[in-house]
Amino acid sequence: GDSVTQMEGPVTLSEEAFLTINCTYTATGYPSLFWYVQYPGEGLQLLLKATKADDKGSNKGFEATYRKETTSFHLEKGSVQVSDSAVYFCALSGGGADGLTFGKGTHLIIQP
Amino acid sequence: KAGVTQTPRYLIKTRGQQVTLSCSPISGHRSVSWYQQTPGQGLQFLFEYFSETQRNKGNFPGRFSGRQFSNSRSEMNVSTLELGDSALYLCASSPYQGPSYEQYFGPGTRLTVT
Numbered sequence: 573g574d575s576v577t578q579m580e581g582p583v584t585l586s587e588e589a590f591l592t593i594n595c596t597y598t599a600t601g602y603p604s605l606f607w608y609v610q611y612p613g614e615g616l617q618l619l620l621k622a623t624k625a626d627d628k629g630s631n632k633g634f635e636a637t638y639r640k641e642t643t644s645f646h647l648e649k650g651s652v653q654v655s656d657s658a659v660y661f662c663a664l665s666g667g668g669a670d671g672l673t674f675g676k677g678t679h680l681i682i683q684p
Numbered sequence: 685k686a687g688v689t690q691t692p693r694y695l696i697k698t699r700g701q702q703v704t705l706s707c708s709p710i711s712g713h714r715s716v717s718w719y720q721q722t723p724g725q726g727l728q729f730l731f732e733y734f735s736e737t738q739r740n741k742g743n744f745p746g747r748f749s750g751r752q753f754s755n756s757r758s759e760m761n762v763s764t765l766e767l768g769d770s771a772l773y774l775c776a777s778s779p780y781q782g783p784s785y786e787q788y789f790g791p792g793t794r795l796t797v798t
Contacts, residue, residue, distance in 0.1 A: 604784045608787075608789075613791065614791060615687070615688065615774065615776075615788075615789030615790045615791045615792065616774070616776075616787075616789040617788075617789070618786045618787065621786070623784070661727065663727075665782070665783040665784045670729055670740060670742060670783075671717055671719070671729025671730075671731075671732060671740060671742060671783050672719075672727075672729060672783045672787065673729070674726055674727035674728075675726070676726040677726065677727075
């Protein structure tokens with residue numbers, strides 16, 4: 573079945589550092605790929621998405637490119653802020669009807 | 685616009701009991717999905733309702749069931765609770781059916797089974 577693998581962390585960075593959170597997936601067909609973010613005490617929010625190979629999703633300074641050849645969707649940001657501290661989930665939606673398949677989540681901590 | 689609301693936020697039950705969780709979607713949203721979040725298994729899809737019909741179902745036993753009302757509000761029921769059912773249950777709504785569309789998540793109901 574479909575699966576998503578991502579680094580679990582915690583990942584601790586200093587403010588203004590460069591961020592990469594790796595995400596790889598296994599899926600049949602051509603899934604859509606997502607990054608969701610969960611701030612403390614809140615529900616998950618969609619951060620960005622990509623629906624086909626070579627698409628780049630971007631939002632709030634975060635970017636991720638759908639790489640079919642490496643089955644990856646790594647999340648990047650050039651300069652992180654303390655307010656970016658949260659748990660980040662990589663997810664996919666396959667062609668079937670099984671809801672979103674999530675990775676385990678990466679806890680990101682940004683220190684001032 | 686009000687977000688997705690879930691009630692209650694916290695719940696403690698005993699093994700063998702049953703529980704009902706409620707989810708009110710964003711106004712105008714017709715799809716409601718439920719997810720279970722645990723430290724060991726992460727986020728797992730339970731089921732999706734759209735226009736009062738269950739459209740999709742994840743790999744959970746029949747003790748987990750749900751329904752959706754004509755106003756799109758949804759309830760999830762778990763019967764004969766087990767310790768392993770302790771989890772954060774998240775509800776998500778969307779205007780359209782299927783996970784490819786942006787899902788708007790509620791804050792969750794924290795269920796503890798003792």
